[in-house]
Amino acid sequence: MNSGKKILVTGGAGYIGSHTVVSLIENGYTPVIVDDFRNAQSSVIEQLEAITNQKIKLHRVDCCDSQAMNTVFEAEKPNGVIHFAAYKAVNESVEKPLEYYKNNLQSLLVVLELYQKHKVQSLVFSSSCTVYGEPKGKIEVDESFPIEKAFSPYGQTKIICEQIIQDFHHSQPDSKIISLRYFNPVGAHASALIGEYPIGKPNNLLPYITQTAIGKLKQLTVFGNDYATSDGTCVRDYIHVCDLADAHVQAISFLEKETNGVLEAVNIGTGKGTSVQEIIETFETETGVSLNYTIGPRRAGDVEAIYANTSKSEKILQWKAKRSLKDSVCSAWNWEKNIKKNGY
Numbered sequence: 098m099n100s101g102k103k104i105l106v107t108g109g110a111g112y113i114g115s116h117t118v119v120s121l122i123e124n125g126y127t128p129v130i131v132d133d134f135r136n137a138q139s140s141v142i143e144q145l146e147a148i149t150n151q152k153i154k155l156h157r158v159d160c161c162d163s164q165a166m167n168t169v170f171e172a173e174k175p176n177g178v179i180h181f182a183a184y185k186a187v188n189e190s191v192e193k194p195l196e197y198y199k200n201n202l203q204s205l206l207v208v209l210e211l212y213q214k215h216k217v218q219s220l221v222f223s224s225s226c227t228v229y230g231e232p233k234g235k236i237e238v239d240e241s242f243p244i245e246k247a248f249s250p251y252g253q254t255k256i257i258c259e260q261i262i263q264d265f266h267h268s269q270p271d272s273k274i275i276s277l278r279y280f281n282p283v284g285a286h287a288s289a290l291i292g293e294y295p296i297g298k299p300n301n302l303l304p305y306i307t308q309t310a311i312g313k314l315k316q317l318t319v320f321g322n323d324y325a326t327s328d329g330t331c332v333r334d335y336i337h338v339c340d341l342a343d344a345h346v347q348a349i350s351f352l353e354k355e356t357n358g359v360l361e362a363v364n365i366g367t368g369k370g371t372s373v374q375e376i377i378e379t380f381e382t383e384t385g386v387s388l389n390y391t392i393g394p395r396r397a398g399d400v401e402a403i404y405a406n407t408s409k410s411e412k413i414l415q416w417k418a419k420r421s422l423k424d425s426v427c428s429a430w431n432w433e434k435n436i437k438k439n440g441y
């Protein structure tokens with residue numbers, strides 16, 4: 098436990114941000130959300146208040162607006178910042194690269210400037226395993242894996258943001274920053290009050306599965322079953338969003354304890370690869386719902402197989418995923434059923 102230190106959470110009303118807000122509160126921190134709700138539901142705040150039984154502080158601000166953000170930093174004087182706010186849809190980034198570069202880079206630049214100006218102690222940045230691109234000849238990647246070129250403008254923004262952070266840290270060696278490279282976040286809070294809420298048709302596998310099972314979508318297409326994996330479908334490292342949320346709290350706590358400046362990039366995954374076919378089978382077994390799916394062609398740009406080497410997160414963050422694939426699939430399903438029932 099700690100003494101209620103204040104953590105600014107940009108994008109705190111979003112999928113990963115909202116679960117992190119819960120985890121921060123459970124661990125004695127005081128989160129303050131900064132979000133302009135362009136990709137989040139307003140009802141998330143009420144749901145967070147119901148889960149945590151406390152009032153959630155919120156600033157409706159665009160993180161690219163440096164003046165408005167300066168006012169927030171001045172008013173809140175945060176001890177730490179977790180910077181989630183960014184665009185994240187791979188396909189959309191191919192169609193709208195400029196919007197992705199503008200938003201994802203500008204919001205980080207604003208956060209770094211204010212981090213320095215307001216002498217914030219720690220910063221956690223939302224990165225992605227997409228920075229590894231296609232890991233040639235290797236499917237278990239550790240953080241030393243070379244970062245060359247991502248498959249999408251979205252992925253490139255994460256590579257460039259990590260580079261900006263490195264240059265910033267070089268110029269400010271006392272700064273304390275961690276980039277967390279997420280693998281595939283899935284699942285929802287056990288209360289089923291918050292979860293992933295894709296706007297429009299989902300791109301990601303698990304929301305596609307749950308929306309098909311509930312009848313919002315007709316059929317899931319499995320993108321290829323001719324890969325060189327055990328059952329021919331792609332392999333990913335699916336990490337429960339509540340485990341991922343806990344990793345952010347551990348990252349903040351690690352940075353707080355460091356007396357000198359520090360810059361780290363850390364994989365956040367389970368260390369286990371699961372195929373698309375295995376996800377479908379787990380879903381059907383655990384929920385008893387039979388899924389309407391078909392096998393289609395490969396999706397352009399898909400990596401065949403990738404999962405995290407988790408040694409570094411275990412060593413420096415003392416964090417390890419606790420929840421199972423079954424927990425992920427069942428919580429995602431409960432959330433989908435709750436959306437239908439309550440119409441969030």
Ligand code: UFG
Nearest residue numbers: 225226227300301302303305318319320331333373396399
């Ligand atoms: N898949 C299907 N059918 C679908 C959707 C997905 O078969 O309708 C398959 C994909 O081909 C892939 C797997 O399910 O094999 C996972 O796909 P997702 O789109 O859920 O996730 P990705 O691994 O492609 O992408 C995720 C994040 C990105 C991030 C990337 C990093 O969504 O933000 O990991 O590798 F960039």
